[in-house]
Amino acid sequence: MNTSISSVLQLREILAALPGEDGGAVAAWAAREPQLTKPPGSLGRLEDLGRWLSAWQGQHPPRLNKVVARVFAGNHGVAALGVSAFPPEVTVQMVANFRHGGAAINQLCTTFGTELEVIELELDRPTADFTQGPAMNEAEFIQAFQAGMDAVPADADLLCIGEMGIANTTAAAAIPCALYGGEAGLWTGRGTGIDGAGLDRKTQVVAAGVARHGGQQGLDILRCLGGRELAAMAGAVVAARLKRVPVLLDGYVCTAAVAPLQAEFPGALDHCVVAHASAEPGHRRLMAELGKQPLFDLGMRLGEASGAALAVGVVRAALACHTGMATFAEAGVSGG
Numbered sequence: 001m002n003t004s005i006s007s008v009l010q011l012r013e014i015l016a017a018l019p020g021e022d023g024g025a026v027a028a029w030a031a032r033e034p035q036l037t038k039p040p041g042s043l044g045r046l047e048d049l050g051r052w053l054s055a056w057q058g059q060h061p062p063r064l065n066k067v068v069a070r071v072f073a074g075n076h077g078v079a080a081l082g083v084s085a086f087p088p089e090v091t092v093q094m095v096a097n098f099r100h101g102g103a104a105i106n107q108l109c110t111t112f113g114t115e116l117e118v119i120e121l122e123l124d125r126p127t128a129d130f131t132q133g134p135a136m137n138e139a140e141f142i143q144a145f146q147a148g149m150d151a152v153p154a155d156a157d158l159l160c161i162g163e164m165g166i167a168n169t170t171a172a173a174a175i176p177c178a179l180y181g182g183e184a185g186l187w188t189g190r191g192t193g194i195d196g197a198g199l200d201r202k203t204q205v206v207a208a209g210v211a212r213h214g215g216q217q218g219l220d221i222l223r224c225l226g227g228r229e230l231a232a233m234a235g236a237v238v239a240a241r242l243k244r245v246p247v248l249l250d251g252y253v254c255t256a257a258v259a260p261l262q263a264e265f266p267g268a269l270d271h272c273v274v275a276h277a278s279a280e281p282g283h284r285r286l287m288a289e290l291g292k293q294p295l296f297d298l299g300m301r302l303g304e305a306s307g308a309a310l311a312v313g314v315v316r317a318a319l320a321c322h323t324g325m326a327t328f329a330e331a332g333v334s335g336g
């Protein structure tokens with residue numbers, strides 16, 4: 001059943017009571033893993049991924065029959081300030097490309113057996129310029145957050161989330177800058193590839209937004225400095241927790257969107273793994289604040305859930321090892 005949110009207050013009540021790990025499934029994972037024919041710990045993070053799937057799916061063995069990706073698209077008022085290398089109409093054009101199967105995310109989802117859905121969030125109504133006022137009012141924020149919640153199928157075994165939105169790396173820089181402090185320049189990068197003068201302008205926009213809206217609680221920071229697709233990603237992460245679906249986060253924009261959940265409710269992102277380290281420099285700093293380590297670093301900075309969709313291959317490999325390997329006893333290997 002889908003949870004319905006009508007206010008930020010109600011949302012905070014839901015976040016304060018999020019379900020935790022399934023202890024029984026973790027115990028079953030922990031009983032099997034040391035019996036497998038390998039030196040203990042030798043599969044590194046692949047071993048952790050099996051534990052993570054068990055804990056948050058609430059079953060052992062975990063399964064990956066239905067893996068889904070959800071890409072949320074939104075437009076941003078700050079795009080008018082010259083903060084991106086690309087014009088805002090690229091957002092709707094790329095959504096069409098996703099629907100026609102022509103984007104990187106389509107190929108990555110096909111390669112690793114992931115069902116893709118794209119959710120457009122009022123692309124003809126950009127959020128307000130956050131240097132002038134809040135990006136969204138409470139009703140707009142809740143509507144976008146709810147759209148993210150509703151996009152998570154209860155029968156999914158794993159969820160990849162990502163976004164498309166010209167100028168959203170400006171929002172992504174402003175959110176952790178407001179949450180954790182530091183100069184705007186520490187959090188601001190080139191996004192789609194803006195030039196040096198553009199980067200200076202973008203950094204000033206981030207600083208102006210944080211000066212105006214900083215000092216608030218996490219969800220208010222997300223509402224004032226974020227965008228609809230960022231709010232929707234936060235909603236998807238909360239719904240996934242309630243529906244027992246582990247989540248693969250994508251790059252900088254995705255991680256920045258969900259950081260406010262953790263800032264207000266420590267542990268709110270425990271069911272999430274960051275797929276990759278984005279080339280956007282603020283991402284590493286942000287992951288350090290969240291206590292998260294990416295699965296890999298391939299110098300990607302595309303967004304659109306591409307890193308998360310690529311990580312599905314790693315997670316499938318982890319599950320195959322945990323469920324398919326022989327035990328020491330079965331294989332007659334000494335020393336187990």
Ligand SMILES: O=C(O)c1ccc[n+]([C@@H]2O[C@H](COP(=O)([O-])O)[C@@H](O)[C@H]2O)c1
Pocket residue numbers: 083084085086163164165166167168169170190191192193194250251252253254278279280300301302303304
């Ligand atoms: O999430 C990331 O790590 C990331 C890094 C650089 C660019 N992006 C993507 O690029 C777009 C935003 O870049 P920009 O320069 O328009 O702010 C948006 O559609 C994102 O999906 C995403």
Ligand SMILES: Cc1cc2nc[nH]c2cc1C
Pocket residue numbers: 086090094163164165192302303304
């Ligand atoms: C072409 C293009 C594709 C993207 N995919 C995600 N963000 C993007 C930004 C641009 C500019």
